[in-house]
Amino acid sequence: MQGDAIISVSGISKRYQLGHQALNDTLRDRLTRGFRAAAAKLRPGSAQQSATSEPFWALRDVSFEVQRGQVMGIVGRNGAGKSTLLKILSRITEPTSGRVRMRGRVASLLEVGTGFHPELTGRENVFLNGAILGMSRAEIVRKFDEIVAFSEVERFLDTAVKHYSSGMYVRLAFAIAAHLEPEILIVDEVLAVGDAQFQKKCLNKVSEVTRNDGRTVLFVSHNGAALQSICTSGIWLNQGRLAGQGSINECLAMYLHTANRHAEFTTPIPDKPHITSVKVEAKGSIRVEVGFKSPFPLSPPVVGITISSKFGQPLSGSNGRMAGDAWRPPPVREGVVVAEIKDVPLHSDTYRLSVYLGDAGMDYDQKLDVVEFDYVSPRFHPQMPPLQVIGNGDFGWRWSMGSD
Amino acid sequence: MSGPNESSARAAATEPQDDLIIEAGRSSLHYWRDLWRYRDLFGFLTMRDVKVRYKQTVLGVTWALIQPIVTTIIFTFVFGKLAAMSSGGVPYPLLVLAGLLPWQLFSAALSGSSASLISNANLISKVFFPRLIIPLSSLGVALIDFLVVLALYLGASIWFGRIPSWHWALLPLFISAALLLAFGAGLWFTALTVKYRDFRYIVPFVLQVGVFVSPIGFSATVVPSWRSLLDLNPMTGVIDAFRWCLLSDGQPFDARGISCSIAISAILTLSGMWYFRKMEKTFADVI
Numbered sequence: 001m002q003g004d005a006i007i008s009v010s011g012i013s014k015r016y017q018l019g020h021q022a023l024n025d026t027l028r029d030r031l032t033r034g035f036r037a038a039a040a041k042l043r044p045g046s047a048q049q050s051a052t053s054e055p056f057w058a059l060r061d062v063s064f065e066v067q068r069g070q071v072m073g074i075v076g077r078n079g080a081g082k083s084t085l086l087k088i089l090s091r092i093t094e095p096t097s098g099r100v101r102m103r104g105r106v107a108s109l110l111e112v113g114t115g116f117h118p119e120l121t122g123r124e125n126v127f128l129n130g131a132i133l134g135m136s137r138a139e140i141v142r143k144f145d146e147i148v149a150f151s152e153v154e155r156f157l158d159t160a161v162k163h164y165s166s167g168m169y170v171r172l173a174f175a176i177a178a179h180l181e182p183e184i185l186i187v188d189e190v191l192a193v194g195d196a197q198f199q200k201k202c203l204n205k206v207s208e209v210t211r212n213d214g215r216t217v218l219f220v221s222h223n224g225a226a227l228q229s230i231c232t233s234g235i236w237l238n239q240g241r242l243a244g245q246g247s248i249n250e251c252l253a254m255y256l257h258t259a260n261r262h263a264e265f266t267t268p269i270p271d272k273p274h275i276t277s278v279k280v281e282a283k284g285s286i287r288v289e290v291g292f293k294s295p296f297p298l299s300p301p302v303v304g305i306t307i308s309s310k311f312g313q314p315l316s317g318s319n320g321r322m323a324g325d326a327w328r329p330p331p332v333r334e335g336v337v338v339a340e341i342k343d344v345p346l347h348s349d350t351y352r353l354s355v356y357l358g359d360a361g362m363d364y365d366q367k368l369d370v371v372e373f374d375y376v377s378p379r380f381h382p383q384m385p386p387l388q389v390i391g392n393g394d395f396g397w398r399w400s401m402g403s404d
Numbered sequence: 405m406s407g408p409n410e411s412s413a414r415a416a417a418t419e420p421q422d423d424l425i426i427e428a429g430r431s432s433l434h435y436w437r438d439l440w441r442y443r444d445l446f447g448f449l450t451m452r453d454v455k456v457r458y459k460q461t462v463l464g465v466t467w468a469l470i471q472p473i474v475t476t477i478i479f480t481f482v483f484g485k486l487a488a489m490s491s492g493g494v495p496y497p498l499l500v501l502a503g504l505l506p507w508q509l510f511s512a513a514l515s516g517s518s519a520s521l522i523s524n525a526n527l528i529s530k531v532f533f534p535r536l537i538i539p540l541s542s543l544g545v546a547l548i549d550f551l552v553v554l555a556l557y558l559g560a561s562i563w564f565g566r567i568p569s570w571h572w573a574l575l576p577l578f579i580s581a582a583l584l585l586a587f588g589a590g591l592w593f594t595a596l597t598v599k600y601r602d603f604r605y606i607v608p609f610v611l612q613v614g615v616f617v618s619p620i621g622f623s624a625t626v627v628p629s630w631r632s633l634l635d636l637n638p639m640t641g642v643i644d645a646f647r648w649c650l651l652s653d654g655q656p657f658d659a660r661g662i663s664c665s666i667a668i669s670a671i672l673t674l675s676g677m678w679y680f681r682k683m684e685k686t687f688a689d690v691i
Contacts, residue, residue, distance in 0.1 A: 114527060
């Protein structure tokens with residue numbers, strides 16, 4: 001097996017420095033740090049500057065192999081290390097330790113339209129972007145007509161792209177990328193942009209390319225349906241570590257199973273009622289627990305919640321006041337309020353939760369988009385169109401033949 | 405249908421095995437080959453910067469001429485009229501313009517290459533390509549502006565009745581010397597700016613001081629007592645060489661000056677290349 005792998009990743013780790021150093025390392029910082037270190041040596045009691053930068057492991061000891069012609073999806077939540085992994089494989093950044101071997105020409109697409117210049121025309125940008133992605137001038141000239149036809153922006157080819165609609169812009173950019181012919185293609189979340197129909201065209205193009213030419217593809221997306229439709233295998237990253245691998249369906253299942261999130265807060269202003277913790281469980285049902293603390297009894301404690309799509313569109317919200325007589329708990333200074341919905345009319349996707357705290361007449365605290373969670377619907381629809389087309393609501397439509 | 409097959413066959417033929425190993429601290433085996441493979445990108449980046457520069461301006465490329473013309477007039481007035489410095493029989497405006505040409509080439513190339521990585525940060529964090537292409541392509545932009553002003557000089561020279569001599573044949577050599585000096589310093593500055601933005605303020609300052617410590621508004625021969633001090637500035641040799649080229653008769657050829665400049669440029673470029681290559685793997689993390 002070892003010999004066949006087109007990509008073999010062994011023990012890759014990546015460390016970033018967090019804190020002052022990474023953000024703002026100017027010469028002055030360098031100099032003052034030097035002085036402070038010297039001063040600390042003179043006064044041993046005051047040595048505390050070591051806390052200004054802490055290491056953060058974006059990836060920790062990740063190993064896997066990809067076979068020729070395999071289309072592998074990478075799943076994991078934001079910050080799990082997916083993008084870092086793709087950046088290492090694309091040679092944008094270097095691993096802190098570990099080794100990667102790739103046998104074939106690599107092209108990566110971490111963003112649609114990298115290097116597009118708004119002042120240049122569509123035609124000029126095709127050449128510029130193509131060259132940035134690694135095509136030679138001759139290659140671009142040869143594929144130019146095909147790219148333009150795919151993008152559907154022929155009429156505007158000699159217009160500066162700053163006058164393009166965002167849809168045209170994305171179509172042109174993707175058309176260029178779709179005509180790359182590497183042996184290994186690395187694609188990040190780029191399909192999250194563009195209209196649904198064009199997305200479908202792009203997905204088809206990607207799967208056509210892999211099927212016909214036996215190309216190897218690594219693909220990151222939050223769109224589970226897209227992953228399922230083009231990937232064969234998958235890996236699951238969690239907090240920088242390889243948490244699982246197998247078929248794409250197994251990986252998605254493992255990943256979505258962990259879809260719980262909670263957040264805790266320590267508020268610097270204790271003289272005001274405030275939210276102390278938020279916890280979401282989303283497996284089949286959705287259960288939200290909101291902890292609060294107040295310097296005076298809240299009569300009654302009122303918690304509000306809003307669930308939004310991952311793009312921030314509010315989908316459903318409620319609060320204790322709306323519940324009327326159904327919500328009459330005794331006044332308390334602290335506690336946990338639970339909100340639950342059993343038969344959730346939503347499709348599987350990533351959602352955001354905002355939380356509010358108040359009493360009968362006043363709002364005191366709010367935490368907007370405080371947790372992001374993945375809801376897994378027990379109803380699986382194999383023929384489901386993208387959510388951009390049908391929306392997040394799963395209202396349980398019933399179908400029947402009308403009597404003619 | 406022949407398209408994809410033909411090209412993959414071609415790729416297979418020209419690159420029998422594309423074996424890539426990524427490891428911490430390992431520099432690519434194919435650094436120079438990669439650079440060559442991306443040569444077209446060099447042209448497109450230069451084209452982008454040139455085109456974007458004068459888009460939506462009414463005067464367009466004329467802007468490249470306005471600055472040298474105005475500077476020439478001012479320097480001719482200050483050094484030629486007020487200070488009444490000797491030009492050795494050359495029309496004073498020509499003397500100034502011949503000195504201004506290499507200075508502006510150097511100045512544009514240095515400030516362009518020093519700022520190049522930061523202004524292309526979006527590319528660096530999203531795509532791999534040999535990073536060296538970025539500062540290199542900014543030299544191309546400086547060169548194109550230079551050629552416009554050179555055409556102006558040619559016109560002025562003929563207008564003053566001085567026909568170009570065989571000395572012009574050596575001009576490409578001296579253009580390369582000015583570019584090499586800017587490139588060497590630019591490599592250092594641009595790699596340092598990625599981490600220390602302080603250098604964004606240092607470069608304009610260096611260039612501002614440079615105008616006063618280079619023999620632009622006057623001929624280096626009129627200040628013999630300061631000559632050795634002027635020679636510390638590597639641009640002095642380049643400017644003298646340009647004057648010898650462009651003004652032809654009556655100008656001394658100072659082989660020592662230009663060789664010193666080239667030596668300093670070579671040291672700067674080699675060390676700059678070393679530092680750039682050492683740092684380039686961290687650019688995406690730091691920028």
